[in-house]
Amino acid sequence: MNELQPYIHNLLNDTLTSLPLFKPELYISILFLLVLVTDLIFGKQSDWVCRILACAGLLFILTADLVQYATFRTQAPLLLFNNNLLLHHTATIQKLILDGLAFLLLLYLPWDENLKAHPKGLGDVYTIIIASLLGMHLMVMSATWLTIFLSVEMVSIASYLLVAYRSENAFSAEASLKYVLFGLASSAVMLYGISLIYGFTGTIELFDPLFVRNLLQVNPLSVGFALVLILAGLGFKLSFVPLHFWVPDVYQGAATPVTAYLSTLPKIAAFGLLINFLTPFISSTDWNVLDFRLAISAVAIVTLIAGNFAAIWQQNIKRMLAYSSIGHTGFALMAIVTFSAQGVTALNFYLLVYAIANLGALALVSFFANAVQAHTLHDYRGLGIKYPVASVSFVILLISLTGLPVSAGFNGKLLVFSAVYAVYQQNHSIILMLLLVTGAVTTVVSLFYYLKIPLNLFLKKPEDHQEGTIINKSLVTFCIVAAFVVLLLGIFPDYLGKFL
Incomplete structure (x- = not known):
């Protein structure tokens, strides 16, 4: 027992030193408990109370994030809690993005009439999203295999609950x-890969100097197999090909705000986790087992092609946006393969502007579903004349998602292209040139399906639409603001770029 005392003492000291740097996560935990208890006390009448409490709490957490951002803008990275987390x-930056988007999502939730009409109310949804936010914070800071798996599972369980929350029809239940x-299958695959890597290295710490060194002593085929299994688990969260097969059905079957959640928050957190996962291998000059640049570039090319071309044939709006989300994953992977600071900056900018535009677009899907029960391209015919403000906002957001000039999406894609081209100039890699060409071609292809929506809104003959519930002015205002933001960041990208 005596020989353990110094270890325990050092462990406690490290924990106490780490706690002040863990404030945002502690605040999220407290907010989760407060919203949970509030929901239990007020029951079905708790929706508005939980919403106010959750939004106010997130503003408080954003303040703590800003303090950390200001501190670590010049400070070197720090390992926390016995090397389990890396801040x-x-x-x-990614925590700020996640918390800001979560705040917008919580505002949007009750404006979707189908979700609002759920007999259980929305108190549980607020609680689940806040709990998942803690998991996402841990994902972007994970530095050991233990924290990687636990954080991914926290977010996964929350996602399962949200997707299954509305199961009033057979398609949603399926x-x-x-x-x-x-x-569950992807989690099992990833856990098996993690167990193999742990067996090979004898450490769970990604940034342990022995980690890569010990891997290099193992049969390359075995190491490569284990790493592919781990990437497959992460690929399920990122929804890149060939692990994208769940996306169209789930995005279409889930409530629209849940689709907005799945296509933004967990994806951003997964990219943050992917950066941490790749860093030890990229930093090692001796690593030669698996060419991550080649592997991820090949995945990005296939994902760009499959996502964008499949979206062309879709008639359901949510299903179309699901395939487009897969295409955007491929584009974000382009920034990852640069393995550079410029690439990470481009990735953060791209993910933020994509998330804002996608969240606004799906909010407008809710608007048209609320107003006239419109769910397909055919249903959108002539609605641009009837709802001009919402329709013009939709067009602006789609322009940003496409990446056309004078939009934030254009600047995001330009930053990604610039980062990839800068690396290509250094090594003249053929795979990077193929990546650039594929990104440019699929951006043009995306025009063919994104423009179908304004085509039906404004140029097709109006249909006799079924009247829905009410026109939510708050939802329209939310979408107008989103459209204004993507235009503002398109004209003045430096407003955001200098902070990334």
Whole structure:
């Protein structure tokens, strides 16, 4: 027992030193408990109370994030809690993005009439999203295999609950079941890969100097197999090809705000985790087992092609946006393969502007579903004349998602292209040139399906639409603001770029 005392003493000291740097996560935990208890006390009448409490709490958490951001803008990365978490500048930026988007999502939730009409109310949804936010914070800071798996599972369980929350029809129930089964399978695959890597290295710490050194002593085929299994588990969260098969059905079957959640928050957190996962291998000059640049570039090319071309044939709006989300994943992977600070900055900018535009677009999907029960391209015919403000906002957001000039999406894609081209100039890699060409071609292809929506809104003959519930002015205002933001960041990208 005596020989353990110094170890325990050092462990406690490290924990106490780490706690002040863990404030945002502690605040999220407290907010989760407060919203949970409030929901239990007020029951079905708790929706508005939980919403106010959750939004106010997130503003408080954003303040703590800003303090961390200001600190780590110049400070070197720090390992916390006995090397289990890594706090650095990129992580603080991604936490700010995640918490800001979560705040917008909580505002949007009750404006979707289908979700609002759920007999259980929305108190549970607020609680689940806040709990998942803690998991996402841990994902972008994970520095050991233990924290990687636990954080991914925290977010996965929350996602399963949200997708299954609305299961009033057979398609929604089937989509939620498919998501859970595939999610469990991907978790098992990733855990098996983690167990192999731990067996090979004898350490769970990604940034342990022995980690890569010990891997290099193992048979390359075995190491490569284990790493592919881990990437497959992460790929399920990122929804890149060939692990994208769950996306169309789940995005279509889930409530629209849940689709907005799945296509933004967990994806951003997964990219943050992918950066941490790749860093030890990229930093090692001796690593030669698996060419991550080649592997991820090949995945990005296939994902760009499959996502964008499949979206062309879709008639359901949510299903179309699901395939486009897969295409955007491929584009974000382009920034990852640069393995450079410029690439990480481009990635953060791209993910933020994509998330704002996608969240606004899906909010407008809710608007048209609320107003006239419109769910397909055919249903959108002539609605541009009837709802001009919402329709013009939709067009602006789609322009940003496409990446056309004078939009934030254009600047995001330009930053990604610039980062990839800068690396190509250094090594003249053929795979990077193929990546650039594929990104440019698929951006043009995306025009063919994104423009179908304004085509039907403004140029097709109006249909006799079924009247829906009410026109939510708050939802329209939310979408107008989102459209204004993507235009503002398109004209003045430096307003955001200098902070990334």
